[in-house]
Amino acid sequence: MQLTVWTYEGPPHVGAMRIATAMKNVHFVLHAPQGDTYADLLFTMIERRGQRPPVTYTTFQARDLGSDTAEIFKTATLDAYERFQPDLMLVGASCTAELIQDDPGGLARALALPVPTVTLELPSYQKKENWGAAETFYQIVRSLATQAPIEKAEGHGPTCNILGPTALGFRHRDDVIEITRLLADLGIGVNVVAPHGATAEDIARLPQADFNIVLYPEIADTAARWLERQYGQKAVRLVPMGFQATCDFVREVAALAGVDPEPVLARHGSRMPWWARSVDSNYLTGKRVFVFGDATHAIAAARVAKEELGFEVVGLGCYNREFAREVRAAAAQLGLEALITDDYLLVEETIAALQPELVLGTQMERHIAKRLGVPCAVISAPVHVQDFPARYAPVMGFEGANVLFDTWVHPLVMGLEEHLLTMFRDDFEFHDAAGPSHLGGHTKAAPTPVSPATEDVAPLALPVAETVLEGAGETIKVLHWSPEATKELSKIPFFVRGKAKRNTERYAAERGLETISIEALYDAKSHFSR
Amino acid sequence: MSEAVTLTTAPTDARPVLRERGQREVFCGLTGIVWLHRKIQDAFFLVVGSRTCAHLIQSAAGVMVFAEPRFATAIMEERDLAGLADANDELDQVVDKLLARRPDIKLLFLVGSCPSEVIKLDLSRAAERLSRKHSPAVRVLNYSGSGIETTFTQGEDACLVALVPEAPVAQEDDPPALLVVGTLPDIVEDQFARLFAQLGVGPVHFFPPRNSASIPPIGPNTRFLLAQPFLGETARALTERGAQHLPALFPFGEEGTTHWLKAAADAWGIPELHFLAVVAPGRERARRALEAQKQHLSGKSIFFFPDSQMEPSLARFLSRELGMRLVEVGTPYLNRQLLTAEMAHLPQDVALSEGQDVDRQLDRCRAAQPDLTVCGLGLANPLEREGLSTKWSIELVFSPVHGFDCAGDLAALFARPLYRRSILKV
Numbered sequence: 035m036q037l038t039v040w041t042y043e044g045p046p047h048v049g050a051m052r053i054a055t056a057m058k059n060v061h062f063v064l065h066a067p068q069g070d071t072y073a074d075l076l077f078t079m080i081e082r083r084g085q086r087p088p089v090t091y092t093t094f095q096a097r098d099l100g101s102d103t104a105e106i107f108k109t110a111t112l113d114a115y116e117r118f119q120p121d122l123m124l125v126g127a128s129c130t131a132e133l134i135q136d137d138p139g140g141l142a143r144a145l146a147l148p149v150p151t152v153t154l155e156l157p158s159y160q161k162k163e164n165w166g167a168a169e170t171f172y173q174i175v176r177s178l179a180t181q182a183p184i185e186k187a188e189g190h191g192p193t194c195n196i197l198g199p200t201a202l203g204f205r206h207r208d209d210v211i212e213i214t215r216l217l218a219d220l221g222i223g224v225n226v227v228a229p230h231g232a233t234a235e236d237i238a239r240l241p242q243a244d245f246n247i248v249l250y251p252e253i254a255d256t257a258a259r260w261l262e263r264q265y266g267q268k269a270v271r272l273v274p275m276g277f278q279a280t281c282d283f284v285r286e287v288a289a290l291a292g293v294d295p296e297p298v299l300a301r302h303g304s305r306m307p308w309w310a311r312s313v314d315s316n317y318l319t320g321k322r323v324f325v326f327g328d329a330t331h332a333i334a335a336a337r338v339a340k341e342e343l344g345f346e347v348v349g350l351g352c353y354n355r356e357f358a359r360e361v362r363a364a365a366a367q368l369g370l371e372a373l374i375t376d377d378y379l380l381v382e383e384t385i386a387a388l389q390p391e392l393v394l395g396t397q398m399e400r401h402i403a404k405r406l407g408v409p410c411a412v413i414s415a416p417v418h419v420q421d422f423p424a425r426y427a428p429v430m431g432f433e434g435a436n437v438l439f440d441t442w443v444h445p446l447v448m449g450l451e452e453h454l455l456t457m458f459r460d461d462f463e464f465h466d467a468a469g470p471s472h473l474g475g476h477t478k479a480a481p482t483p484v485s486p487a488t489e490d491v492a493p494l495a496l497p498v499a500e501t502v503l504e505g506a507g508e509t510i511k512v513l514h515w516s517p518e519a520t521k522e523l524s525k526i527p528f529f530v531r532g533k534a535k536r537n538t539e540r541y542a543a544e545r546g547l548e549t550i551s552i553e554a555l556y557d558a559k560s561h562f563s564r
Numbered sequence: 565m566s567e568a569v570t571l572t573t574a575p576t577d578a579r580p581v582l583r584e585r586g587q588r589e590v591f592c593g594l595t596g597i598v599w600l601h602r603k604i605q606d607a608f609f610l611v612v613g614s615r616t617c618a619h620l621i622q623s624a625a626g627v628m629v630f631a632e633p634r635f636a637t638a639i640m641e642e643r644d645l646a647g648l649a650d651a652n653d654e655l656d657q658v659v660d661k662l663l664a665r666r667p668d669i670k671l672l673f674l675v676g677s678c679p680s681e682v683i684k685l686d687l688s689r690a691a692e693r694l695s696r697k698h699s700p701a702v703r704v705l706n707y708s709g710s711g712i713e714t715t716f717t718q719g720e721d722a723c724l725v726a727l728v729p730e731a732p733v734a735q736e737d738d739p740p741a742l743l744v745v746g747t748l749p750d751i752v753e754d755q756f757a758r759l760f761a762q763l764g765v766g767p768v769h770f771f772p773p774r775n776s777a778s779i780p781p782i783g784p785n786t787r788f789l790l791a792q793p794f795l796g797e798t799a800r801a802l803t804e805r806g807a808q809h810l811p812a813l814f815p816f817g818e819e820g821t822t823h824w825l826k827a828a829a830d831a832w833g834i835p836e837l838h839f840l841a842v843v844a845p846g847r848e849r850a851r852r853a854l855e856a857q858k859q860h861l862s863g864k865s866i867f868f869f870p871d872s873q874m875e876p877s878l879a880r881f882l883s884r885e886l887g888m889r890l891v892e893v894g895t896p897y898l899n900r901q902l903l904t905a906e907m908a909h910l911p912q913d914v915a916l917s918e919g920q921d922v923d924r925q926l927d928r929c930r931a932a933q934p935d936l937t938v939c940g941l942g943l944a945n946p947l948e949r950e951g952l953s954t955k956w957s958i959e960l961v962f963s964p965v966h967g968f969d970c971a972g973d974l975a976a977l978f979a980r981p982l983y984r985r986s987i988l989k990v
Contacts, residue, residue, distance in 0.1 A: 069592025
């Protein structure tokens with residue numbers, strides 16, 4: 035058993051729901067107890083869909099357990115077919131139904147519905163949401179994409195499929211628009227986008243494309259590999275997130291399609307490279323950033339952070355073990371050890387230890403960062419309702435690069451302001467408690483103005499002498515800070531003060547100092563700056 | 565203020581109820597944890613279940629998940645399913661780890677889920693075992709919040725049933741005490757406590773208590789009022805301990821609250837005139853507050869999908885005090901015994917339904933085109949998209965809605981969607 039408060043991923047049947055909901059005229063009959071319908075509201079509330087997800091739950095109850103549940107399943111399946119008349123039925127079991135061992139596939143076959151019916155095996159006690167989505171998509175493709183490609187007419191342009199976008203996907207809606215536009219610029223037609231917006235008939239047409247774009251490997255990689263084996267369709271696995279990755283993507287796609295990428299690259303229109311080079315971005319240099327999310331977004335974000343914004347990536351990790359190898363490789367290139375975990379407490383510990391200046395992560399890291407007082411931007415699912423925005427907000431392609439720049443820089447204190455806060459930190463308008471103006475830092479009444487010449491300083495945000503370090507299981511009472519050292523610490527800019535304080539305390543503890551003096555503070559500074 | 569308030573015992577209600585069976589779009593009882601843990605401040609709720617259970621709690625609790633909440637899930641994995649002995653050892657380890665991390669916890673609920681019920685993991689024995697092990701620092705109890713056994717608010721009923729045996733035994737010769745049963749927001753509890761004090765009814769205790777150390781005594785001298793209509797099993801458990809139920813309307817709106825308070829006042833032999841004098845200001849405030857909402861609600865039709873068992877009581881309030889027209893009142897479970905008074909106050913022509921076949925119920929709702937539909941979040945946006953105004957029902961469980969001073973707020977919850985629809989120009 036695993037003790038969990040937060041889970042990064044839902045169970046695999048939620049992944050299956052994401053595929054069914056993304057597609058058109060598909061219906062999913064899920065053998066599940068009363069209550070599992072909670073998952074509907076992820077789609078109707080977080081993604082704000084105006085239709086119910088196309089899922090019928092058998093909602094069996096305790097009194098039905100016994101022989102009755104198989105009958106309930108058959109009735110629900112027949113009713114759902116008659117009511118919704120889908121072109122494709124999916125049947126599967128949720129975690130509880132897996133235990134009662136009715137056989138949805140066999141029961142559905144016995145009904146002999148006049149439409150293709152795909153049985154999903156979703157091992158709920160081993161696998162999770164992304165796996166469930168990938169498996170469902172793979173099974174659908176395997177069952178329906180059975181028409182061999184037909185010979186193309188002369189002069190027919192190159193075409194591809196875009197694979198992977200689903201319901202409840204982080205920015206999938208706009209990424210598809212952005213990438214489709216980019217492909218159109220290159221003169222490449224999109225044969226099918228799947229599963230997002232695809233019908234059963236569209237899935238059958240998948241083999242007609244020249245190649246596949248695996249936009250979200252977590253969802254589409256399994257299906258793309260099968261298509262490659264079956265029909266020799268090559269796959270582009272490069273994720274076009276960030277300016278360079280988009281350029282690389284354009285080149286790779288163009289090479290596969292036999293078109294010239296250079297005209298498109300020449301008029302890319304992205305503002306991101308110039309924004310990153312403009313002098314106002316100088317202060318971004320070397321900002322310490324921690325990156326966590328699903329593997330695909332985390333790897334791409336780490337590259338953007340390092341090479342396109344000039345940050346220093348101090349941590350990189352993902353929660354989906356299926357792609358741990360890729361994350362480990364990317365982390366090794368940055369000289370880091372990847373953090374592969376679905377335990378948010380471990381992520382929180384790591385962030386607290388690394389003291390980054392910016393966290394790029396999921397909804398969970400947003401809350402961790404808030405608690406630790408570190409700026410944060412969201413780069414990956416799971417996300418909450420505000421990250422399914424009304425406005426156009428892709429994270430892929432050239433517009434996506436613009437979006438990333440704005441989104442990541444915004445939570446940071448802006449350059450000039452940071453400079454002012456450092457220079458005039460004892461000034462009545464620029465003291466620590468004032469905070470960054472663009473983030474509504476002026477919520478408290480301004481303190482009584484004090485002359486910089488006097489000995490009064492703004493009160494410290496952290497009660498220094500009472501801080502307690504929590505180690506692994508043990509609690510160490512920290513040494514006292516001398517009043518002079520406390521004051522000196524307050525002069526260190528607030529965004530590095532936490533780190534300075536921690537380092538000094540570690541330094542003092544290692545040396546058995548009872549009181550931290552100004553000297554100890556600066557000794558520690560020189561010690562750690564080696 | 566001359567009218568008298570009398571309690572009438574309605575004859576057994578024989579009106580037809582549509583009983584349906586099919587897909588049910590409802591929460592399971594685990595959801596009750598989300599508000600129960602806010603009430604009992606030193607309790608922790610550990611769900612023994614699957615990733616689905618953890619995901620549900622997370623979805624229901626929203627941002628609360630991040631505030632170091634007092635609930636969690638022990639997610640069963642493949643190896644736990646292999647053999648039962650193993651699962652018990654695993655559970656003990658999880659509990660040890662949890663209690664080491666949260667030394668402030670005094671009461672731990674092991675909450676059963678569908679998977680744990682289906683594999684017949686005996687959580688009551690686990691609770692006994694763990695109670696012995698962690699005694700006296702922590703008491704470990706268990707109840708089931710599984711979807712196969714409980715619907716949404718029934719999780720609270722199951723939790724309170726587990727808590728009843730923990731109550732000290734009240735002596736037979738103790739003076740009578742009033743027990744108000746059902747989780748209420750603190751502010752509402754305080755409002756009721758003041759009213760009972762003014763009436764001269766008391767001592768008054770609330771159940772569940774705010775702290776596991778202050779579980780009120782229960783015995784033959786206990787008279788109890790249910791603050792919520794979904795507490796049938798708790799009422800039975802209390803009755804078995806000798807406590808006496810005071811039947812009444814539930815305290816929604818001016819009428820319901822008056823009737824509810826009157827039941828206690830009568831049991832304490834409070835003179836009618838004193839009662840009317842004490843409740844007069846509250847009734848007046850409630851009436852004034854309701855008048856303001858009436859313009860939006862009067863004459864409008866309303867359709868309830870089943871969710872919390874509060875539906876018949878809320879429907880009674882909306883029809884009698886705000887002039888709404890009831891199309892269909894759905895409830896997941898209709899406890900006729902507890903709702904005797906409510907049924908007598910519901911219009912005779914109301915269509916009552918118990919249980920659900922959601923697609924058929926949606927057909928009925930679409931055909932009726934009600935002005936307002938009360939439903940869960942899985943249905944709300946899809947119905948709005950079809951042009952129907954909705955009120956999402958979960959809010960009714962979380963918000964302060966009981967008593968005189970919340971009557972206006974309760975009405976406003978229903979009026980707001982209609983008002984909003986009237987002002988939007990897009």
